[in-house]
Amino acid sequence: MNIDSAARPSGGFSEQPLPSWRRAVLKVGSSLLTENGAGLSRRHVVGLAAFVADSLAAGREVIIVSSGAVAAGRAILPTQPARGAAMAARQAFAALGQARMVGLWQDCLARPVAQVLLTHDDLRNRRRYLNARATLSELLRLGAVPVINENDTVSVDELKLGDNDNLAAIVAALVEADLLLIATDIDGLFTANPRTDPTAQPVETIDSTDPKALAMAGGAGTATGTGGMRTKLEAATRAARAGIDTVLFNGTDAVAVALLGAGRLRGTRLRAGQTRLAARKHWLQQVPLASGSLLVDEGAARALVGKGASLLPGGILAVRGEFARGDMVAIAAGPADGEQPVARGLTQYSAADVRRIARRHSRDIESLLGYNYGESVIHRDDMVTD
Ligand SMILES: Nc1ncnc2c1ncn2[C@@H]1O[C@H](COP(=O)(O)OP(=O)(O)O)[C@@H](O)[C@H]1O
Numbered sequence: 001m002n003i004d005s006a007a008r009p010s011g012g013f014s015e016q017p018l019p020s021w022r023r024a025v026l027k028v029g030s031s032l033l034t035e036n037g038a039g040l041s042r043r044h045v046v047g048l049a050a051f052v053a054d055s056l057a058a059g060r061e062v063i064i065v066s067s068g069a070v071a072a073g074r075a076i077l078p079t080q081p082a083r084g085a086a087m088a089a090r091q092a093f094a095a096l097g098q099a100r101m102v103g104l105w106q107d108c109l110a111r112p113v114a115q116v117l118l119t120h121d122d123l124r125n126r127r128r129y130l131n132a133r134a135t136l137s138e139l140l141r142l143g144a145v146p147v148i149n150e151n152d153t154v155s156v157d158e159l160k161l162g163d164n165d166n167l168a169a170i171v172a173a174l175v176e177a178d179l180l181l182i183a184t185d186i187d188g189l190f191t192a193n194p195r196t197d198p199t200a201q202p203v204e205t206i207d208s209t210d211p212k213a214l215a216m217a218g219g220a221g222t223a224t225g226t227g228g229m230r231t232k233l234e235a236a237t238r239a240a241r242a243g244i245d246t247v248l249f250n251g252t253d254a255v256a257v258a259l260l261g262a263g264r265l266r267g268t269r270l271r272a273g274q275t276r277l278a279a280r281k282h283w284l285q286q287v288p289l290a291s292g293s294l295l296v297d298e299g300a301a302r303a304l305v306g307k308g309a310s311l312l313p314g315g316i317l318a319v320r321g322e323f324a325r326g327d328m329v330a331i332a333a334g335p336a337d338g339e340q341p342v343a344r345g346l347t348q349y350s351a352a353d354v355r356r357i358a359r360r361h362s363r364d365i366e367s368l369l370g371y372n373y374g375e376s377v378i379h380r381d382d383m384v385t386d
């Protein structure tokens, strides 16, 4: 690709390698989908969609988190909200504009686009969280492009995620993305908001959790945006906790967008400082144990500890107590008078289900239960050994 880096001023940012990735979440802010608050515009979406299409063609996976529903809806029925009803008006605008926003992505992408609307509740409730994860994996397997937004029409004030930067970080952890790409209307992070401080300097790379980064960030630059740099840095911190790097770049800059496709970043890299697996294992250690537990045979215990294998139903001898799908359960092995803790992990099946599939082959799960959530009861990535 021949990219003329000198074609456009870059706010002082030079080029650096983009961290390598196979699955990424791309967050696109309202300012990139709208033109001065006057409804949707494809101007910047076309370039971002081309980046997505090229990435898919190269065998990568991209999940889009897109804003713009409220801005689109506001332009469809421009009206002043009734006094005290700003929230209801915003929710109504979101309902009006959502379909058009997703339609815009579909217009610009040849692959089928799938609308996914999430609320804070969906992401806090472990069963719904796991189901959202399963749906997104299936969409990716089918070759669709998920376009996610917050379900603004049903999100109540105190439970709202409120900004799509944080939503994108949660989704990145949910789908175990390698990278969170945030497209916005500014070249990257500056030492202060350059729209108000002419001495602001570009920051090309910084640790996501460095308190200096958050101190630099100000609010939104336009009436269309929500949260400004602050929510982007919160999102980077959140992604870092899952071991995911974040990059910020200017989605209005066609050169910066094209560079991404060539594995180059002109913008800010926010480093996670730990690998995804290390972050996940650390997080798993912190999750409280459910009251139930699993007793496994010696062969299964050896496979878990020695080979880092997943726990299959065939190696489970007994189920103690009760737990739900998604709970953290303890795994033990050994004779009744000398059981030893072996590992702990997030179970794909409830206690009642495991009682029915214990000692059986994974291929029998579907016929025994009438459904299946995968061949393992606990996947190795969801497990830490004691
Ligand atoms: N330190 C900073 N560096 C860069 N931009 C900043 C900074 N502090 C505040 N901003 C503002 O953040 C804006 C981007 O956030 P926002 O308007 O919410 O965009 P989006 O719609 O893409 O989420 C920039 O246009 C800028 O005005």
Ligand SMILES: N[C@@H](CCC(=O)OP(=O)(O)O)C(=O)O
Pocket: 028, 029, 030, 031, 066, 067, 068, 069, 070, 071, 094, 149, 150, 152, 162, 163, 164, 165, 224, 225, 226, 227, 228
């Ligand atoms: N869910 C809202 C977007 C909220 C939001 O975070 O906006 P932005 O800061 O522009 O990414 C919408 O679709 O309009």
